[in-house]
Amino acid sequence: MNINKLFAVLVPLLVIASCGGGGGGNGGPDYTAPLQNVAPVINNSVTNYSVEENQSSGFSVNASDADGDPLSYSISGTDASNMSISATGVVTFNTAPDFESPTDTDLDNIYSLSVSVSDGILSTSKDFTVTVTNDVRDDVISVSFNGVVIRSGYVQSANVCVEVTEGSGCSGSSSTTTTNSDGTFNLTQDYSGALVANDGFDVVTNQSFSSSSNMYLSNPSSDGTNVISQLSTLMHFNDNFDSATAQAKLGISDTYNIASTDPFSNLANPINENVARINTQLQILENAMQSLEPDQENSSPELLSNYKIAQAIANRSSNETTLGDTTFIRKLLGDWSFSSFTLSNTVWENLSAAISSYLQKVYADSDTSAHAYFSEVARSELNPLLEKIKNETITESELNELIFSTLTLIDRADSASFTYSDNEENLSRTNYSISNVGSDYYTVDSVNADTTELVIYAKVGDVIVFDPSSSSVFLNHPFELSTTQNDTSGVNNIGLNEGWDDATSTLTVSSSTPLTLYPHCGVHAGMYTQGRIEIVESFDSSKIDVTNSTSNMQVKGTVSKGPYKGASGFTQKVYLREADAGDNFHTHEFNEYPGLTFYMTADQGYHGASSMASDTMFKPKSHFSQESSSEGDGGTGY
Structure with a gap:
């Protein structure tokens, strides 16, 4: 039977079967053809997106399915390995992109990918690009700093850098330079911050400086000279010690810029001369205090020598501004809180006298080498003698020379000749x-x-x-x-x-x-x-006329006994004879007037002022004028 004949027989039979037999029903059809599945659609009208570097977000895929089937997402394409897509269609970078270091195939910061959305049977794809743009805030900018490093003069071969982490010095810095023979440097750095200098040696004495002894300049300028010095270091370590405080408490001219003026460049200028002396004195003082308590240098910042010295200067209440002032040094020692030894009255008296006497002899003459030698002799001679004072092993002759004949000690210890003027x-x-x-x-x-x-x-x-x-x-x-x-x-x-x-x-x-x-x-x-x-060899108080000069006087000299031993200059409001016991007098002796006892009230006068006052000047003679006499030379002591 051919196929056409078979079809002619079967069709009527199907019609008969559907219309007859079985009873019931209304005789209508009961068959529904199944619906056809529709593929999902990606609705994004934009296919090129831009995002800023340093963030992982990319873009979101907006997809839908007419059949309401659950959707799944996947990505492929040239740069798909750099990205991921979530179950809800959010595209993100696996690692936040870096504009300066692109990882796309073409290295052009344009990431190409194809997104595919599937309903389990059918799927749809669309191509996208994500362009990474630059965040200028993290751009690498080369900053150049010019400057000079000084301590008690110029420092050669010092390391200079921008500190990365507070207290780390040049560790971790991406760029470090070294200073020239005149202490100058030029540093090009990829970031800005506090300048730090360490290591190196003095160009005059070859005194070397520790790599752990950091000096700082907090806010360097890329437009001018930057001076890294002892003074700038104090300002970095202690917020209470700024430029205005330094000027007021140390007698620095308010026209002088500590951060940008090199004092050693022109010592003929009295203002520079003063600042040069202060930097040298600070170098000596810091080393002296560190030699007395070396372990504290590894402690918290508030225990560091620079912090304590800066705080002591900021807290000064006297009008006296010299760092060699015995009153200042005595209070600095008293507030230091030494942990390695006991600061007895004797040790306290002798330490303050020794340190202040040495600092009083630091001169800012036109010869820069003088500063270097004063600092070097302090390291080699003063600090060991301070150790002896601390241990109470110093001899009387050593102590007397240090306090009353400081220049003799310096001249003997100095291996090279340099000239200076004795300001006392x-x-x-x-x-x-x-x-x-x-x-x-x-x-x-x-x-x-x-x-x-x-x-x-x-x-x-x-x-x-x-x-x-x-x-x-x-x-x-x-x-x-x-x-x-x-x-x-x-x-x-x-x-x-x-x-x-x-x-x-x-x-x-x-x-x-x-x-x-x-x-x-x-x-x-x-x-x-x-x-x-x-x-005479000594003075006899019975031969000095105390009757005709009972009012307050001033004595020019160095205190040789008492808590303010070592104070040199003009001691004001002293008396030749003791007043009533209720006046709370204490006695003084002076190195220049051995054998004579002077008196001074506890809360009156001053020890070792740098200039004379209007008080009658004491002179070792048997009779005194009824009128106040002037000294004539003005005085230059401390």
């Missing part, structure tokens, strides 16, 4: 004002030297200057010294060999100076009949 030389210089009443008599500080037994006392090392009140005094009445009274013939007059300089009317007492001298007029007898000069 006037402590041993006493001026007497000489006038005359015709040819009848001289007056010495207004005391009649003919009728009054006026004795001037002096010891070896003292300098006595006789100042004429006018040019005519010595012109008409030549002032001479002799070993006999009224030596108008000049037979026994002394000269330069005995310490007398007739041109300047100055007597410098030496071992060759006769023990008794008689001032006189070379022309007229009887002008200085009762007076004389006596050279």
